[in-house]
Amino acid sequence: MTLTATGDGAVFDHPGLLYDSRARYLSGVTGFVREAVDAGDAVLVAVPPPNLETLRESLTDVAGRVTFADMTVAGRNPGRIIPGVLLAFAAAHPDRRVSIVGEPVWPGRTDLEYPACAAHEALINVVFAGRDVAILCPYDVGRLDPARVRDAWRTHPVMIVDGARRPSPWYDDPYVTAAAFNQPLPKVPVTAATLTYRHAADLAAVRRFVTAETACLDPDRGGDLLIAVNELAENTIAHTGGDGTVSIWAETGRLVCQIDDRGHLSDPLAGRIPPPPDAEGGRGLILANRLCDLVRVHTGGDGTSIRLHMGF
Incomplete structure (x- = not known):
């Protein structure tokens, strides 16, 4: 299944976008944004620099209908993204479908931060199930650790590869996936x-x-x-x-x-x-x-x- 819908017509879509070049990134993200703008959606683009600057330049014709945010600021703490970015934006547009580009996993994310990022991506599927929301999550396959790309297949019901959507065969129950990242913390130093x-x-x-x-x-x-x-x-x-x-x-x-x-x-x-x-x-x-x-x-x-x- 790639979409979840309710009887009132609300559709939740949470695809991962795998990209390995600036051209593929722009094609996938700007296509998603323009389609959402044309449909009358409220649109948020929350990605890290320099992708943020690249998208601003490429979307100047619709910039007045798109909200931009620096994910390294708004989502520096992955646990802040759902309440402080995604839900906050949806709540600000209660009568419209919401479409969001969110890139919480970028090459600069540390090993310390990453488990919280992966749990976040899994739990998006629980929080927004049945809502009229689309959340596109780009992944830089050329620079990310391959294990993090594999995790994207586990946390997204559908993936976009070479411009084509395909159901993920490794997508699992979001709670089960999130639980896998409930990992023991390093020991408190004896000098603390x-x-x-x-x-x-x-x-x-x-x-x-x-x-x-x-x-x-x-x-x-x-x-x-x-x-x-x-x-x-x-x-x-x-x-x-x-x-x-x-x-x-x-x-x-x-x-x-x-x-x-x-x-x-x-x-x-x-x-x-x-x-x-x-x-x-x-x-x-x-x-x-x-x-x-x-x-x-x-x-x-x-x-x-x-x-x-x-x-x-």
């Missing part, structure tokens, strides 16, 4: 500063600890990290009934903070679907994804680890 907490009364100590350990960051970014950690620590206290630990350390070019507890994060979409405005709670991971440069999560029967990264 750590603090254990258990009760709501401990949150003030958590905030003082984080404030002291993030003094090396720009004040605004340190404040963002403090908010994220406080929200996640509150989640530990509210939902796990056990101790939590905050660990902070520096790596090359970034400060890293990890929250560990004995809870199990059972919903793979946690942090990707904003809760209703009147909901109590449910915003911890959403806030962390919005505020941090990268969020990695590993959850299992022994507990959950959430690792936050902030560049210096």
Whole structure:
């Protein structure tokens, strides 16, 4: 199956576009954009530079009807893309079909970031199933690791190869695919500063600890990290009934903070679907994804680890 449809005529389409040259990229992407514009869709193009500049130049005649975004900024943290880019754009155009070009996996993506990217691509199929949305995801087969291209066949129901659409024989249940990227995180360094907490009364100590350990960051970014950690620590206290630990350390070019507890994060979409405005709670991971440069999560029967990264 290449498309999913509902009785009200809504059609969801999530193809991967494999390209190995600038010409194939332009042909595939501009063709998709022009067709969407002609159909009256709301169109977003979120790709990394220099592809962004190339598409702006090639789509000048329809630029007034297309929204452009730098994916290295809007989607620097892969966990931010569904809530902060895709769902936000769809919500801004509630009465129109939405067509999006999203390129979350580019050659500069690191091994640290990639598992979150692959899980994101799989979960798009869950979040947008039954919606009137098309999301085209280009993959640079000439420069990407072949394993990442193989993963694209697992996360997209249909692939576009040499200009032709074909169902992917390796497409699998999105939850199963996303679970394959629920990978253990590297060990916390023995040199990391750590603090254990258990009760709501401990949150003030958590905030003082984080404030002291993030003094090396720009004040605004340190404040963002403090908010994220406080929200996640509150989640530990509210939902796990056990101790939590905050660990902070520096790596090359970034400060890293990890929250560990004995809870199990059972919903793979946690942090990707904003809760209703009147909901109590449910915003911890959403806030962390919005505020941090990268969020990695590993959850299992022994507990959950959430690792936050902030560049210096």
